[in-house]
Amino acid sequence: MKKILYLITSSEYGGAQKYVHDLAVNLPPTDYQAIVAAGQGDGELFNQLANFPAVKTIKLFNLQRLPLPLTAWRCLKEIVKLLIQEKPEVLHLNSSVAEFLGSWAAKIYKKKTKANLKVIYTVHGWVFLEPGFGKSLIYLLVEKISAQWKDVFIVLSQHDLQIGLRKKISPKNKLVKIYNGLDIQSLYFLPKEQALKILPAQFQKNNLPIIGTIANFYASKGLAFLIKAMALIRKNFQFSEYSPIPCRKQSSASEASRSLFSIFNLLIIGDGPQRKNLENLIAKLKLNDCIFLAGRMPSAAQYLSAFDIFVLPSVKEGLPYVILEAMAAGAPIVATNVGGLPELIENGKSGLLVEPKNPIALASAIERLLNNPEQQKSLAENAKQQAGKFGLDQMLNQTYQLYN
Incomplete structure (x- = not known):
């Protein structure tokens, strides 16, 4: 042996x-x-x-x-x-x-x-x-x-x-x-409403689109660039003729009004040595009300069903499992054009690829999907088919x- x-x-x-x-x-x-x-x-x-x-x-x-x-x-x-x-x-x-x-x-x-x-x-x-x-x-x-x-x-x-x-x-x-x-057949994704329970109560009630990622908190994962992109979206977001992602029905006019200001929730699953730096950046940019650091979660991929858009803002990558999992989950994807990611994602067909270390490019791609539910659906369907090849x-x- x-x-x-x-x-x-x-x-x-x-x-x-x-x-x-x-x-x-x-x-x-x-x-x-x-x-x-x-x-x-x-x-x-x-x-x-x-x-x-x-x-x-x-x-x-x-x-x-x-x-x-x-x-x-x-x-x-x-x-x-x-x-x-x-x-x-x-x-x-x-x-x-x-x-x-x-x-x-x-x-x-x-x-x-x-x-x-x-x-x-x-x-x-x-x-x-x-x-x-x-x-x-x-x-x-x-x-x-x-x-x-x-x-x-x-x-x-x-x-x-x-x-x-x-x-x-x-x-x-x-x-x-x-x-x-x-092993695509063995993957399990929670029903969306169950996956959403990972969020604190105030996030669950605001009925906003959830942008999410799963990553260890290392500099190479580029999470600071994603947080800066969120600040840009909050400051500059413009609605097109499309409405934002219809993820959950708003229960009141006040909630609808608040959603026009907040626009999104960002859920980050993971932890690591950069956590304090990220917390300080979130506070500095006044994003505490819309960004939640969930910590490490066992079998984290099962929560991918909570995400309306999955973002991987890495500076360096090999061929990340989390992208394969997000593709299999049918999540619309925005990722950086690094490592093997272009070999997984065809830009504009199975996801959107942007240059790394560029919050403006990240924000632009996320805004594009927030404003276009039809493109979200098309990207997600193509990505799901592509995942089956790996x-x-x-x-x-x-x-x-x-x-x-």
């Missing part, structure tokens, strides 16, 4: 963790043993894996985002010790800290033990594309140094494949494109072939 060790930096549950979860729980148990090791976080990844006793889980206490040098050194030794203990045939790395320290640890382990260990790294968006010029150069250098310790790079989009080649990260024969996939089985089979 072949051991596959999945290593990921954080134990919170985001797209990269869903990817690891899906690969680990679907491994044929007669041929493979799955081991998932993760670092700091809220432990939701471990909670999601608890129902799968065949998957062994291990917490690494020194593995964390942006570790100090001493912590990174301790983590390196912790991973080497784990490799010696588990003796996997394949080490499958996910996320930037885990991939650098994990591939370095694999190099040390192989030199010590002469073991035959295959090292695979899935690129969930190249880390050197993160905001910040100085950091980008350092990350690019680290990526190039550690590339020699890896056997295969899995990229999730043609976009990332081309960047890997252009930046000379790795030879072409080590780069493999495998799209993320969803199946889980295809992703699993292509990835498992690399383990042999």
Whole structure:
């Protein structure tokens, strides 16, 4: 039986963790043993894996985002010790800290033990594309140094494949494109009225369109740009001959009058290190009455039915699951033109794509949909059809072939 060790930096549950979860729980148990090791976080990844006793889980206490040098050194030794203990045939790395320290640890382990260990790294968006010029150069250098310790790079989009080649990260024969996939049939979305109960009472009563997103609160997710776009919409929104989204019937003239001022609710599901900064920005722009930060929610995708428009304002992406889920839910989508998103969304047909870091462009696209229910419907129907092309089985089979 072949051991596959999945290593990921954080134990919170985001797209990269869903990817690891899906690969680990679907491994044929007669041929493979799955081991998932993760670092700091809220432990939701471990909670999601608890129902799968065949998957062994291990917490690494020194593995964390942006570790100090001493912590990174301790983590390196912790991973080497784990490799010696588990003796996997394949080490499958996910996320930037885990991939650098994990591939370095694999190099040390192989030199010590002469073991035959295959090292695979899935690129969930190249880390050197993160905001910040100085950091980008350092990350690019680290990526190039550690590339020699890896056997295969899995990229999730043609976009990332081309960047890997252009930046000379790795030879072409080590780069493999495998799209993320969803088991569409197993997805469950709450009835709209039930999903709306996630909102505080005052939001439920104001009968306004709900613009929403699901994201971890990292700078790369671009949530500050979305909040700034909401301020622009509130200030400048102009109604066309179309009426706004008819999401819920207004019960009084006073509510209708208030809706002309407020225009929308923004619901953000998620949490993370940028939360305080986002709260301060919301307060500064006087948007507390129309923006709700819901925190992390288990099985967050089930609440997509609450959204009249789904927005992903990311600065950097790989091939995000949340967009596939929003497409499958039949939500009209506005997203940034980054990473693999143009490979999922055809601009103007299955969603609207705008340039990243641009609140004006985001606001314009959202206003366009607020004013055009027919376009919302058309985009949503086309997106739902497109989501069916990204199946889980295809992703699993292509990835498992690399383990042999």
